[in-house]
Amino acid sequence: MAEIERGVEDIFELLFTELQQSTRASEANCREVSGRIAAEVERICQQSKRIQASGEVRTWAIALSRHRLQQCLNYYKLGSQAGRIDLHSTLSAIVYRYITPPQVQSSYQARLNLIEDFLQGFYLEALNAFRREAQLEATFSPSTLLELAEYMAFTERYGKRRIPLPGGRSQQLIVLRAQTFSQQQPPETIVDMEQAAEGASLDSDRTWNDSSVQQVREAMVDPDSLSAEDSLRETVIQELMTYLQNRDQQDCADYFALRLQDLPTAEIEAILGLTPRERDYLQQRFKYHLIRFALSHRWELVHEWLEADLDHNLGLSPSQWQTFQQKIGPEQVKLLELKQQNLPEAQIAQALGCTLNQVQKRWFKLLEVAWEIRNH
Template sequence: MDTIFQFLLAELKQETKASDRNCQAVAGRLAEEVDRICTESKRIQDSGDVMEWAYALARHRLQQCLHYYRLGSRRGRVDLHSTLSAIVYRYINPAKSQYSYQARLTLIEDFLQSFYMESLNAFRRETKLDTSYRPKSMLELGEYMAFTERYGKRRIPLPGRRNQQLIILRAQTFSQQQPSETLVDMEQAAEGGMSEGDDAYKVASMQRLREQMVAQDQEPAEDSLRHSVVHELTAYLKERKQEDCIDYFMLRLQDLPANEIEQILGLTARQRDYLQQRFKYHLVRFTFTHRWELVHQWLEIDLEKDLGLSPKRYDRFVSQLTDQQQSLLQLKKEKRPDTEIAKAIGCTPNQVQKQWFKILEQAWEIRNEQSGASNPTDE
């Protein structure tokens, strides 16, 4: 345990700006967890490589913690919220209720707020911290958010040799406990008026609606763009009657492994592979044709940033285009409509879209090549 503690402490000091005391506290808690897992796991004890397992677990816990630490408070919360929302989305759907997409998001928000408190209590209990403990530093917050993600994904054994993620079981219970839908008078909610005959749930619903109606805080631009992309892609798939692709998309948002996706959706490996290929087809069409501006802006690879290419690679990219494609690219940069571009380069608007698809696809390939390149002189 001391060896693992020293390893984690050294890494935290090197990778963060946290104080020595803060690094020691987090390293100690992570080392204790690794020691507990290795001690209690019969498979690890029988492996003959306990230290190898310990280092692997320590690195995994460390990288999860650093992931949220590097994202920062706001982006870390958004990332965690998106990950957990994607897991529970299909389970927050009370029976005999026709909830809209936005209404389900509100229910998910309510559910996750209570789940975060449950997770904090579990974190205090498992790390033997005081019941009043709350993460204060960015490193402590990163540690807690990493724990919350793992806590939600814990596999809980069920009868019949089955198991399920803890957060899904909690979501199913939450969904079953929801009362029938309540009709709320929008004008009355806006004015804040309540009548004596209103029950407690309706009063709470009206209060929450009123708070949302008068709220002034705006989403950060990055969060708003991400939400727009998810919403637009979901609507795009729904319009094409690809509901199973939407379910797959929600699970892929939090990077679940293939076997877990198969289990949740009730698919064989072959069926999941077919669904994955169909989703990729629609994703490519959406990314390169339907709403390419939105996606590229979100990924910060829009035309104003040379499609995310370094200067040398952008020059090489342009040199590989035909004269017609170079003209098309320039006109797109000038934000000309497709009908005007078609006249300028002597083709139909449909041909403009096809050529633009090829240009974006070519830039995407070069960008992927760039991200995997190890030669800094090419930048």
């Protein structure tokens, strides 16, 4: 027992010294947080049969302490606002695919609203769990930046806890909570939320950064582009989501939603339950649909958003525009001239002596040439 107490004291001193050196928190505050982390680590080491059987309890205790300390310091360095955004983004990405019942066809915005509602309740559950496990008063609430960082780090770990399930399986606690939450949502509630949704805020991998889609990616993950609920960016995102869902590409829509948060590949694979090979296939399929959407389905909208429409020479610089005109043939030059006159496609088809479908295919090829020049 004396050895255990000495081990706890050593861990406390390690945590206390590091917090004093790495934060601006008061000495008393550093002592309180260090004491809670040390007590949690001691409890885990005592209750874990695997740690007890390892014969390396102290090694485990130090590793767990350093892990919790680093999590706490990461949120502390982010600060109150950025820390909340980071935690919200992390947990949203985990529950995204579970939060809407599969039998309900809800929009992307409606799903974001449901995730927001779910997480607000989960944050309260995590706070109550934190109070209970740290033996704090029922009225305790983080009042300093260090305490807030401690609580956010705990909330992330709490959500990621593995809960044993029948058949030797396990699942993250937050996923189980999200599944229960979704099952409790009546269909009419989701429909009402979808109709009421007017917008939502959105707080890599070689293919995602390929030149053909890099402009779209950069604009979509750029928080500075969020100016209003009805911004062009939001319209593009919503229309792309609808485009994917209408073509029974919900897995591509889920992948896109996670990519919007700029999550690393390994985390996306874990969230979607995919092997690297399966994720690579999904990624290639998403890229195909993204290009079809951007260059064919809604090219005017996407190009206007990227300031690469006809009024801006398809986003090409003067030298690139000259190269573009040299690379296209006489028929494509004629098509471009007719498009610049804002003529309807039926009239363009008549002028070129071809069908509407042929006009669309030729225009798609022409836009591909422009994108290639612009991105290289």
